[in-house]
Amino acid sequence: MNEITDAKERSGAAQRVTLIGALINLLLSVIKIIIGYTASSQALIADGIHSLSDLFSDAVVWLAARQSINRPDRDHPYGHGRYETLATLFLGTLLLLVAIGIGWDAAERLFNPDELLIPGVLAIYAALASILAKEALYHYTLHVARQSRSKLLVANAWHHRSDAISSIVVLIGVAGVMAGLEYLDAIAAIAVALMIAKMGLELGWEAMQELADRALAKTRVEEIRHWIGQVGGVRDVHMLRTRSLGGDASVDVHVLVEPRISVSEGHLISVLVETGLKQHFDEIMDVTVHIDPEDDEDPPDGPILPQRSQVVADLRQRCADLLPDLNSLDLVLHYLNGQVHLELQLNDAAVAEQDLAARLGDLGYLGSIKLLRTIQVQDPNKAHPNGA
Structure with missing residues (x-):
């Protein structure tokens, strides 16, 4: 798979896949809500409202993709990647609110049998169409997300898959009601709400962790540490710190060198580490290298040396x-x-x-x-x- 490394290309790909998703969500929401009312399927109506809410999330994703492309400036020295993170947090919160609304409505109907609806056969066809469309959209969005290293698009892709799963639950619920199990449609709507809530909580938690400067995955950090250790002149690597910035990453590291080399040679080693990391790891956009003549993780006690x-x-x-x-x-x-x-x-x-x-x-x-x-x-x- 060829990765998209250019910032403009990444943003363009994200905007295209998001617009396509928005058009499909709009079409599906109209179909499911109309057929849900026509076929008297509470679960299908809930699923249609869920698809309609996707339009708002698609708008947030599209705007975040446009904003995150901006280059670092005086007010944003590390770039604008955190706009993606904020959009992901918004997306997770929106999903959670939608889940609460759907679950509350379904629970009220479940405890009031007079309000239970008997869905018709059209609801089954609408649910099948939604499953096929959203699963295809999931695979397409995830493919673009992996190419562009966009966590926001990964979140949106799984958002599409949650729609497909919820439609499967709706399909089961509608079929069950048609078979004489009147409560199954409302129960299916509650199950959909729980799945949406789970996805919203997971997305929101991941976004909050990134806003709190969580490090990259341990395996990735070890890959970075090993690579730095192979640079000529580097004796050891310590105090390696990483953090995610949307689809990018920032690295701070201390490297131990021979204690009596010149300042210019130490600077050359730091340049080799910085440029090499950016070339070898596509997600790294900022590197700070501190050159140490001796291990300073545990500095010795004693008087301050004269300048x-x-x-x-x-x-x-x-x-x-x-x-x-x-x-x-x-x-x-x-x-x-x-x-x-x-x-x-x-x-x-x-x-x-x-x-x-x-x-x-x-x-x-x-x-x-x-x-x-x-x-x-x-x-x-x-x-x-x-x-x-």
Whole structure:
């Protein structure tokens, strides 16, 4: 199955399948309500009202699909995918309210035998037509939902299937009443209401979980963790956090690298992780990578280490004669294991580590000193321009 990854194509596909569903729902609702009254089938009328309510849910789905396509902006830095989530929550709430209304009406008729209706044979044909149409619509919508990774369309697809199931229950109820079981039609309507309520609660719960920043599925998170671990330069992966944003996902992760690499190399590793995740996992649209020189999940207790300005001030105060041009020297600080480790690049070969250690040994934060000597490498092309 070819996935639809382009945002505009995903939105267009969602809008098309929703419009088709709306037209079918409108046709079915008219047929079922008219035949329900004509054939005196309470369950079929309830099912027709359910199909009519689908038009409102289809409108919400269509609007959410249009809105969610908008690119991230200043007010919505993570995009507009949550509009799909809100629409799903609305859809679940609407289903629950419809179920309560249908169930209440059926219960009143059940406890008032004079109000029970005797359906005719037309109700059976209407129920059969509804089953076939809604099941076909379910498969079509689910196919598009999987292509476009849309949870909202998945919810709408199952909404269509719930209609098909409810029509099956209606069919059983109508047939039962025609066989002399007068109460079966009202009981079937209550069964339809219970199924609709179950679907509404499930959709609403899933949407609320997503609004509460629930993580991706555990298997998907482990796939992401494993993939990051394969990136060159990554020693370990921890503090991996994910969250769903409609049909997309956001990832925050800490990666452990060699402690003494340069900032630019660490940045390169983070770029490789970010771009690779977006390319390998289609649903990931935002990645934040934190580069760690050591495991910071359980940081050691101790005093706060001094920043560069304080370290330079200590060097200037204690080693001014050894390092007269300190401001022009390349000084690299490594903050590891609760200490500061110095790497100093010098042109003067006369300065030794032991000389600096003697001057700086009483600094409690100092871990080690490494001196690097500058070697000028002559460009062979400049030395021999003619290749001689």
